[in-house]
Amino acid sequence: MFEPVLLKSVDIRSGHLLSTYEAGGGYQALAKALRDYTPDEVIELVKQSNLRGRGGAGFPTGMKWSFVPKQSGKPTYLCCNADEGEPGTFKDRIIMERDPHQLIEGLAISAYAIGAETAYVYIRGEYVTAIRRLEQAIAEASAAGYLGARILGSAFNFTIHIHCGAGAYICGEETAMLESLEGKRAQPRLKPPFPAVAGLYASPTVINNVETLICVPHIVVRGAEWFRGIGPDKSPGPKLYCLSGQVRKPGLYELPMGIQLRELVEEHAGGPLPGRKVKAVIPGGVSAPVIPERGLDVGMDFDSLAAAGTMLGSAGVIVIDDTTCMVKVATRIVEFFHHESCGKCTPCREGLNWAVKVLRRIEAGEGTPGDLEQLEKLCKGIFGNTFCALGDGAAMGLRAALAHFRDEFVAHIEERKCPYH
Ligand code: L3W
Structure with a gap:
C-alpha cells in the first residue's frame, strides 16, 4: 500500500x-x-x-x-x-x-x-x-x-x-x-x-x-x-498528479511515479461522467501532446511518456470526453500560447498568430482545403526555432491534435460547421 x-x-x-x-x-x-x-x-x-x-x-x-x-x-x-x-x-x-x-x-x-x-x-x-x-x-x-x-x-x-x-x-x-x-x-x-x-x-x-x-x-x-524504491528506477519517487476536466473526481493525487494513466483516470479519478466515454487525455499540462483513449496504457513517468510521443510535464492531467470538439480544444490551447508568447522569437510570435487565425476559421466552419497542411507547415516552422519551450509546446500539441483527430478537423472543413453543435 x-x-x-x-x-x-x-x-x-x-x-x-x-x-x-x-x-x-x-x-x-x-x-x-x-x-x-x-x-x-x-x-x-x-x-x-x-x-x-x-x-x-x-x-x-x-x-x-x-x-x-x-x-x-x-x-x-x-x-x-x-x-x-x-x-x-x-x-x-x-x-x-x-x-x-x-x-x-x-x-x-x-x-x-x-x-x-x-x-x-x-x-x-x-x-x-x-x-x-x-x-x-x-x-x-x-x-x-x-x-x-x-x-x-x-x-x-x-x-x-x-x-x-x-x-x-x-x-x-x-x-x-x-x-x-x-x-x-x-x-x-x-x-x-x-x-x-x-x-x-x-x-x-x-x-x-x-x-x-x-x-x-x-x-x-x-x-x-x-x-x-517507489516507481521506475530511472524516474522514481512519490508524484503529485493534478486531475481535471471531464472526470467524476477531479483533484490532487499523490501516487507512485509511473502509475498507469488508465488506472489514474478510471480508478483514482473515478472515470468519465455518467453516460460519457473518455476520448483523449492531456497528460502533463497543455504543453504535453494529447493522447487518444487507446494510448492510455502508458506509465506516468518521464521516459514512458516520452516514448509514447508526449511528456509528463507538470503532471496536469486533463481528461477530455466524447462530448468535446477536439478542434475547439486545439484552438483554445494555441490561443493560450499565442496570448502568452513573449514575442521575442519571430517563429513563435508570428507562427502562433497565424495558426490561431487558421484554427478559428476552421472552428467557425469557414476552413479551406489547404488549411491542415498550412497548420502543419506552421508547426514545422515554430518547432526547434525558438529560445524557449513555449513555441515547442504549442507546436507539439497542435501536431498531436492534427495527427490523432484529423477526421474532426476534416469534418469541420467539409461540413462547414462544427459536428458537435
Ligand atoms: C546545467 C546543463 N543545467 C539542462 C537544466 C536547465 C533546466 C533543466 C531542464 O524546461 C520544460 C517544458 C516546459 N548544465 C543543463 C542544465 N540544464 N542542461 O535542466 O532543462 P531543459 O532545457 O531540458 O528544459 P526547460 O526549458 O527548462 C522545459 C516546462 O519545462 N517549463 C517549466 C515550467 C515550470 C514551472 C514551475 O515549476 N512552476 O512553471 C517551462 O518552459 O513546459 O516541459 O533547469 O537549466 N548542461
Whole structure:
C-alpha cells in the first residue's frame, strides 16, 4: 500500500502552522542534514535518489546541483519556481497554502547543499493565499531559528525572499524568471550558459520547482533507497498528479511515479461522467501532446511518456470526453500560447498568430482545403526555432491534435460547421 508523504498534512486544518509541522516531525530533516552531512554528501544523497525535476523537463536534480561551481567568487542563489501557470496544474499551490513549512525545509536543505545563503521564491501573483501563508510560515520559521543566521547552531546562514509574478506564463520559463527577478521584461535567455553557472545577476543559480524541493527532506530522513524504491528506477519517487476536466473526481493525487494513466483516470479519478466515454487525455499540462483513449496504457513517468510521443510535464492531467470538439480544444490551447508568447522569437510570435487565425476559421466552419497542411507547415516552422519551450509546446500539441483527430478537423472543413453543435 502506497503511503503519501508529500500530501500527508494538506487536509489538516492547521497544516500551515509551524506547531503542526513540528508535531509531524517537521524540520528534523534539516537538523539531520546540518548535523550528519556535508553539503557534498547531501548532493550525493540526492543523486543516489534519482530525483528528477518536477517542473516539466525532468532533469536530474543532484546533477543540476553539482554543476554549481565551487569557487566562483560570486554568491550562489537558489530560486524556487512557484509560478505555476501551466493550465491544468495546481499541485504547488496546494503545498504552499496547506503545508508551506515543507517547502521552507526543502529550500533550506537544498540551499545548504549548493552553498546558497539566499533563496527567492517566485510565486504566481494570483496565488494570494499561498503568498500570505508562505510569508507567515517564513516569519514563524525565522523566529524559531530554522531560518536566519547560524541555523540550529551550525555555521549555515539562510534567508528566503518572496517575489510575486504579475500574470505572465512566460515567467515560469527559468531564464525569463531570472530576467523578471532582476526587474527586467521577462524574456527567455539563450542557453548555455545554464543558470547553474550564470543565472541571477550572472551568479551561479539553481532553479527548482516546489514539488522537487519538497522531496528533499523526505530523502534526507528516509534515505535514497526508499525514494528509488517507489516507481521506475530511472524516474522514481512519490508524484503529485493534478486531475481535471471531464472526470467524476477531479483533484490532487499523490501516487507512485509511473502509475498507469488508465488506472489514474478510471480508478483514482473515478472515470468519465455518467453516460460519457473518455476520448483523449492531456497528460502533463497543455504543453504535453494529447493522447487518444487507446494510448492510455502508458506509465506516468518521464521516459514512458516520452516514448509514447508526449511528456509528463507538470503532471496536469486533463481528461477530455466524447462530448468535446477536439478542434475547439486545439484552438483554445494555441490561443493560450499565442496570448502568452513573449514575442521575442519571430517563429513563435508570428507562427502562433497565424495558426490561431487558421484554427478559428476552421472552428467557425469557414476552413479551406489547404488549411491542415498550412497548420502543419506552421508547426514545422515554430518547432526547434525558438529560445524557449513555449513555441515547442504549442507546436507539439497542435501536431498531436492534427495527427490523432484529423477526421474532426476534416469534418469541420467539409461540413462547414462544427459536428458537435
Ligand atoms: C546545467 C546543463 N543545467 C539542462 C537544466 C536547465 C533546466 C533543466 C531542464 O524546461 C520544460 C517544458 C516546459 N548544465 C543543463 C542544465 N540544464 N542542461 O535542466 O532543462 P531543459 O532545457 O531540458 O528544459 P526547460 O526549458 O527548462 C522545459 C516546462 O519545462 N517549463 C517549466 C515550467 C515550470 C514551472 C514551475 O515549476 N512552476 O512553471 C517551462 O518552459 O513546459 O516541459 O533547469 O537549466 N548542461
